[in-house]
Amino acid sequence: MSGGNTFLGMPAFPRNAAAAVQDSQLRFNLRKATHTIRGKRASVVAELPDWTELRAAGKEIKDHTLRNLERYLLQMEEAVTAAGGHVHWAADAEEANRIVADLVKATGETSVVKVKSMATQEIGLNEALQAEGITAYETDLAELIVQLGDDWPSHILVPAIHRNRSEIREIFHDKMADWGRAAPEGLTDEPRDLADAARLHLRERFLSTKVAVSGANFMIAETGTLVVLESEGNGRMCLTLPETLISVVGIEKLLPSWRDLEVFLQLLPRSSTGERMNPYTSTWTGAVEGQEFHLVLLDNGRTQVLADEVGRQALRCIRCSACLNVCPVYERAGGHAYGSVYPGPIGAILTPQLRGMGSALDASLPYASTLCGACFEACPVAIDIPEVLVHLRGKARHPRTERLGMRAAGWVFNRPARLARAQRLGGRLRRFVPERLPGPLSAWTDTRDIPDIPAESFRDWWNRTDGGAR
Amino acid sequence: MSGTAAERAPRAGVSASGRERILSRIRAAVAGAPDVEITRAYRTSSDPAGAVELFAERVADYRAVVHVVEAGEVAGAIAATLDRRAPARLVVPDGLPEEWARAVRSAVEARAADAGAEPGPGAAAIVRDEPVLSAAELDAADGVITGCALGIAETGTIVLDAGPGQGRRALTLVPDYHLCVVRADQIVAGVPEAVGRLDPARPLTWISGPSATSDIELNRVEGVHGPRTLEVVIVR
Numbered sequence: 013m014s015g016g017n018t019f020l021g022m023p024a025f026p027r028n029a030a031a032a033v034q035d036s037q038l039r040f041n042l043r044k045a046t047h048t049i050r051g052k053r054a055s056v057v058a059e060l061p062d063w064t065e066l067r068a069a070g071k072e073i074k075d076h077t078l079r080n081l082e083r084y085l086l087q088m089e090e091a092v093t094a095a096g097g098h099v100h101w102a103a104d105a106e107e108a109n110r111i112v113a114d115l116v117k118a119t120g121e122t123s124v125v126k127v128k129s130m131a132t133q134e135i136g137l138n139e140a141l142q143a144e145g146i147t148a149y150e151t152d153l154a155e156l157i158v159q160l161g162d163d164w165p166s167h168i169l170v171p172a173i174h175r176n177r178s179e180i181r182e183i184f185h186d187k188m189a190d191w192g193r194a195a196p197e198g199l200t201d202e203p204r205d206l207a208d209a210a211r212l213h214l215r216e217r218f219l220s221t222k223v224a225v226s227g228a229n230f231m232i233a234e235t236g237t238l239v240v241l242e243s244e245g246n247g248r249m250c251l252t253l254p255e256t257l258i259s260v261v262g263i264e265k266l267l268p269s270w271r272d273l274e275v276f277l278q279l280l281p282r283s284s285t286g287e288r289m290n291p292y293t294s295t296w297t298g299a300v301e302g303q304e305f306h307l308v309l310l311d312n313g314r315t316q317v318l319a320d321e322v323g324r325q326a327l328r329c330i331r332c333s334a335c336l337n338v339c340p341v342y343e344r345a346g347g348h349a350y351g352s353v354y355p356g357p358i359g360a361i362l363t364p365q366l367r368g369m370g371s372a373l374d375a376s377l378p379y380a381s382t383l384c385g386a387c388f389e390a391c392p393v394a395i396d397i398p399e400v401l402v403h404l405r406g407k408a409r410h411p412r413t414e415r416l417g418m419r420a421a422g423w424v425f426n427r428p429a430r431l432a433r434a435q436r437l438g439g440r441l442r443r444f445v446p447e448r449l450p451g452p453l454s455a456w457t458d459t460r461d462i463p464d465i466p467a468e469s470f471r472d473w474w475n476r477t478d479g480g481a482r
Numbered sequence: 483m484s485g486t487a488a489e490r491a492p493r494a495g496v497s498a499s500g501r502e503r504i505l506s507r508i509r510a511a512v513a514g515a516p517d518v519e520i521t522r523a524y525r526t527s528s529d530p531a532g533a534v535e536l537f538a539e540r541v542a543d544y545r546a547v548v549h550v551v552e553a554g555e556v557a558g559a560i561a562a563t564l565d566r567r568a569p570a571r572l573v574v575p576d577g578l579p580e581e582w583a584r585a586v587r588s589a590v591e592a593r594a595a596d597a598g599a600e601p602g603p604g605a606a607a608i609v610r611d612e613p614v615l616s617a618a619e620l621d622a623a624d625g626v627i628t629g630c631a632l633g634i635a636e637t638g639t640i641v642l643d644a645g646p647g648q649g650r651r652a653l654t655l656v657p658d659y660h661l662c663v664v665r666a667d668q669i670v671a672g673v674p675e676a677v678g679r680l681d682p683a684r685p686l687t688w689i690s691g692p693s694a695t696s697d698i699e700l701n702r703v704e705g706v707h708g709p710r711t712l713e714v715v716i717v718r
Contacts, residue, residue: 045700065524075518082508095683101501153706154697170697177698203698207706214707219617219656235682245655245693245708252651253617263504270682274674275524277688281637285696288540289637292708293688294651300685301650311500315507321515 024376028349029341038346041176046337052286053334053390059288060278069275071394074328077233077266078318084233084266085309091236095298097305102260104312109140111308112225112258116146119256121223127240127247128152129227130168130331131260131310133353134366137225148225149191149217151246153210160187166347166355168333169284174346177201184209192217214246224250228261229330230276231307234269237297238307241280241290251294252301260308263315264327276330279392284332313366322403326361328393333358335387335397341380350377357387361400369408378404413452435469442467528671533635537669538716540638544691545704546712556663556717557585560627563713564589569625569659573609577646578629582663586627611649620652625659626709631686633669633716634676638691640664640714641676643684651687660709662689666718 022028032038057063077084089099102108116124124141126132126148138148138159150159157172158165161183165171172180181201188195193213199205226247230239238259240247251257267276281290299305318324336342336356347355351373352363360377369375378401387397410418424434438445442465449457468476476482534550542548551559560582564572574586586608593606609615609623629647630640640662642648654660670676680686693708704710 041699048700062524065522069520069522069524072518072520076520079512079515079517081512082505085505085508101504103500103503107500151707152697153695157697170700172697173700180698203701203703204705206698207695207703211706215621218707219621232682237682243693244695244697244706246706248651248655248687249707252655263508271677274526274677275522277677278673287690288543289634289639289688289690291544291690291692291694293686295682295686295688297683297685301644309504311504311507315504315511318508319511324511 022351022373024372025345025349025351025380026376028351028373029345029380032346032349033344035346037176038174039344041174042343042346045170045173046343049286049337053283053337054286056282056286056288060282066275066278067392067394070279070330070392071328073267073272073275074264074393075325077268078264078324078327080268081263081266081318084268085263087233088231088236088266089309091233092298092305092307093236095236097236097298097307100306100308102308102310102312105135108135108260108308108310108312109137112137112260113141113144113146115256115258115306116141116223117144119223121146121221121256123147123149123221124223124225124258125149125151125217125221125250125254126155127224127226127242127250128155128171129225129260130353131227131262132225133165135260135310135312137260149214149221151214151218151250152242153207153244153246156210156214157183160184160191164348165353167336168331168354168356168358169336170333174348177203177206180206184213188213214249218246218249218253222254223256223258224254226250226257226259228259228265229280230267230273231261231265232267232270232273235297237270237295239273239293239295241277241293243285243291245292248292248294251296254303256304256306258306258308260310262310262312264318264329280330280332283330283334283390283392313368316368317362317365320365320403323361323365323400325395326358326365326400328395329358329362330393331358332392334390334392335395338386338390339381340384340386341382345380350380352377357381357397357401358395361395361397361404364404364408369404375408378402378408411452411455414456417453417456432469432471436472438465439467439469524674525672526674528636528675530671533669533671534666534716534718536671537633537635537638537664540635541633541640541691541714542638544638544694544712546638546691546714548714548716550716550718552718556715557581559715560585560661560663561589563661563715564627565593567625567659567661567711567713568593568606569623569657570605571607571609571623571625573611573615573620573623573626573649573653573657575611575626575628575647575649575653577648578627579647582627582629582647611653615653617652617656620656623657625661626653626657627661627663628654629663629665630668632676632679633664634671634673635669636672639676640689641680642687642689643680645684651685654687654689655708658709659711659713660689660692661713661715663715663717666716669716 154172167173631643
């Protein structure tokens with residue numbers, strides 16, 4: 013089942029990626045999907061004459077919020093409480109899961125419907141609820157595909173992006189009956205038919221389930237308002253019909269004022285699904301329409317990210333997934349290779365900061381990039397992902413041979429005279445430089461070509477010819 | 483931490499200390515960091531000229547059905563639309579303008595009379611949310627007619643705020659057909675104008691076209707859990 017814990021013990025990124033690129037079906041699915049969405053995003057972004065200014069404002073609003081996070085969180089807590097909601101604070105995943113499980117148990121219910129939420133995936137909420145005898149039903153179409161297929165999400169926005177229509181039909185046909193209403197007879201692989209099957213499968217569940225769990229895209233400190241953007245209406249079903257609503261929201265999702273939505277409701281839909289606006293956005297403040305409302309504020313490593321002066325910009329992320337869709341590495345390796353619910357470029361900087369770089373997988377993530385910068389350009393809140401990748405590479409532990417090599421290079425580059433001597437030596441010995449280095453050094457040359465060494469360095473040529481004049 | 487939550491959650495003490503831990507970590511993390519000024523150089527208002535036409539075009543882009551009518555034609559347009567769609571059980575929220583409500587009543591009564599049958603399941607009827615409809619009763623309805631709080635031209639968005647003539651949020655969600663009437667004076671040019679006009683204390687639903695998904699190969703398919711058909715009458 014989808015969740016944070018299932019990724020434990022995965023090998024490092026290079027091995028996962030090497031396996032993934034052998035899967036031609038996966039590469040075909042990903043290429044088709046990412047190229048479709050790239051085109052859509054580019055055209056709706058080009059429509060807005062003030063995109064650059066919106067992007068700058070989005071970045072500044074987030075940075076200002078993060079700088080004043082304590083004040084705005086307290087303001088949020090006060091506003092939600094004043095509007096009849098209850099606020100809980102969870103320092104880590106375990107605390108958050110405990111709080112949600114206890115809240116569900118207090119209602120006497122044994123099942124919940126869920127709106128797609130990255131935060132609850134990150135903390136492995138579904139598995140934690142299962143252990144307490146509570147079944148969590150995913151209701152977003154892609155999450156449903158992942159849940160029924162006993163699979164992992166591979167994209168922030170479209171978790172089942174690695175599946176094509178015929179695979180989805182297969183999953184619905186085989187698995188829907190195990191979770192509720194079976195797939196209709198004669199189900200085809202037409203997207204229209206598959207969407208209808210999901211509608212039928214979940215309808216009764218929406219009408220009868222009494223507790224819902226959601227995340228949120230934004231929360232507004234000034235008013236205590238929560239905001240959820242979605243497409244299908246499953247979000248509205250979960251937010252509206254159940255008697256109890258529990259929202260688990262990362263502390264970085266805060267915006268200071270109601271007005272700030274005018275920026276983010278333009279940035280997010282265009283960056284994420286490539287639409288002028290997503291079909292449905294719901295906002296609510298505290299307990300509305302007779303509902304009981306609980307807000308669980310989640311840290312789970314975010315304050316640790318906040319403490320890193322370079323890395324903290326990752327907390328500006330609004331989970332649009334534009335960086336995934338433009339990334340040449342993601343397009344080929346797919347989301348599973350990143351071993352986290354946050355794949356792609358943003359995952360490569362967020363996961364190692366949230367979880368630390370203790371495991372081989374997490375330490376390898378800052379290298380899961382060519383540093384081409386396409387992600388930075390696409391990011392609607394201007395997160396300089398390459399900058400953070402390089403910063404994290406600097407913090408990761410490097411192999412002994414690499415450290416020795418770097419120290420030797422540093423020694424040479426530190427004095428011009430040493431460098432000139434080394435260059436002359438290299439030029440003279442250049443015929444003896446092998447294409448692949450021996451022993452442990454081969455790890456370097458496996459993925460890199462040694463550049464051709466010129467017979468003469470530029471400086472020597474300049475001095476000999478007086479800048480080409482002689 | 484509110485009182486009720488503390489009584490309810492058996493280990494509320496954990497979250498109380500969680501609060502202190504989180505806040506002190508935040509203080510330590512940002513100590514000494516410079517504050518950031520917010521500059522709003524983006525458009526905060528746009529030219530409202532042509533907003534009605536742009537709104538009609540952008541709503542239609544989402545594959546909603548759009549009619550633009552003159553003020554005197556709204557009753558006729560509602561009646562014609564209901565005749566064509568023929569929803570048997572139509573939910574009508576309180577506070578719908580009397581002219582629209584009258585058009586709805588006569589359209590539904592005319593259809594019931596045409597059928598000539600006794601009122602019963604399947605017969606054309608108006609359904610009111612008074613007493614409050616259960617989810618199952620709402621699911622048995624075929625359509626809903628509402629007004630709205632405002633429309634946004636640039637994005638083709640309709641915003642409902644559960645005000646008069648709109649009803650609570652579930653009314654426009656569960657029935658499969660939503661007919662929404664938008665007055666020209668409710669249409670603003672862009673998102674900033676809309677945010678400025680709306681009241682965050684009210685539950686808001688922003689609707690841009692019918693329910694849709696892009697989860698299968700990133701192809702947009704209309705109609706998943708929300709209304710599969712959205713029809714919009716714009717009144718000049």
